[in-house]
Amino acid sequence: MQKPLMAKATAVWLVDNTTLSFKQIADFCGLHELEVQGIADGDVATGVKGFDPIASNQLDQAEIDKAQGNPAYVLKIKHNPAAEGEEKRRGPRYTPLSKRQDRPAAILWLVKFHPELADAQIAKLVGTTKPTIASIRDRSHWNIQNIQPIDPVALGLSKQSELDAEVQKAARKRSDDVMSDDERRKLVSTETSLSMSDEPRLPSAIAGLENFTLSPKAEKADTTNYRDAESFFRKAVPDAGERVDMDDISEEDDLDDDAVTDPEADIDHEIDAEAEAEAIETDEALDDDSDDNDRR
Structure with a gap:
């Protein structure tokens, strides 16, 4: 049209x-x-x-x-x-002088938000050269610190329809290229894959460890020092044929509980010891005074 x-x-x-x-x-x-x-x-x-x-x-x-x-x-x-037979002019897109300083910002926007676009597509959209695009990609442009990404459509450097067409073209090309060249080189032929052994191979990083075993001492766990619950709480376990008096066990438990849970008895014992020590010191002081009086 x-x-x-x-x-x-x-x-x-x-x-x-x-x-x-x-x-x-x-x-x-x-x-x-x-x-x-x-x-x-x-x-x-x-x-x-x-x-x-x-x-x-x-x-x-x-x-x-x-x-x-x-x-x-x-x-x-x-x-x-008059427009009949007129051919479309070929060559790079003409960019007005007033908008040429905006091309780096448009290139940075395309590189940032549409990385799937090739350099030729960006050059066609914005009307720039591949060295300029490469310098902005690797951030070696002389003014890269001051360049802010701006939509080329908003700058008037390209049309939205042209940008959408190039993005769709790049997406189709990317979907067609399922594998890269390096991945294709790594593929082996059918004869080579059939001749391979079925046994799994260890990676080269851990080669030589297939015969590694632990020593018998390390494999056998030492459980002789472990105690059961009864010995941990200092309770004797009766033999199978021995008769147990439940009253004796209950009395021992009560004594143990009193010894553990009655802090007042310990406090009284400490007070009595301190009083006895003070009385001994007082007696010694009185004896010393009496000796001094006798000497006089």
Whole structure:
């Protein structure tokens, strides 16, 4: 389908002067619907002056009225005999001088958010060279510290439809390449795989350990020092034929419990010992005084 001249400027004029839907304007101008929405929001094509397609004899007012009455209607450009036989210009995309300083930011955005794109695809979208893309990929660009990733569509360096087409193309190519070249080289032929032995082989890192065994001393656990619960609590285990008096056991348990759980008895014993020591010291002091008096 033939596109109008100055498609983005024409889209700006249609957004400002008609009630056409974003899809109708996008189909007529060869843009993406989101790009037209960005023009309406003021995020895309800021500062671009609208180009009247009626004054340039590319569209009729009757065609616009028909499209405004039917949202499903597709606008048709007027036939231009001078455009017949015109071939598409080949070569790198032309970037205006005012936007050339924005190309590194667009390249960084594509490298960051679409790593599946090849350098040739990025060069086609933004209109740059492969050395520039490589310098931004390996962060050796002279101004890499000041470059911020910006969508090339928002910068006006490419169209959303072109970006989507390149991303889909890269995704299809990536899905077709199931294995890389290195993985294909590692594959062996059918004859080689059939001639291999069925026994599993140990990795080279642990080769030589297949005959390793533990010593008998290490394998046999020493359990002679372990005690059972009865010996741990100092309770004698009676023999099978010995008769046990339950009253004696209960009395011993009570004594043990009193010795363990009665702290007042220990405190009284300590107080008595201290009092006895003080009494001995007092007696010794009195004896010394009496000896001194006798000497005098």
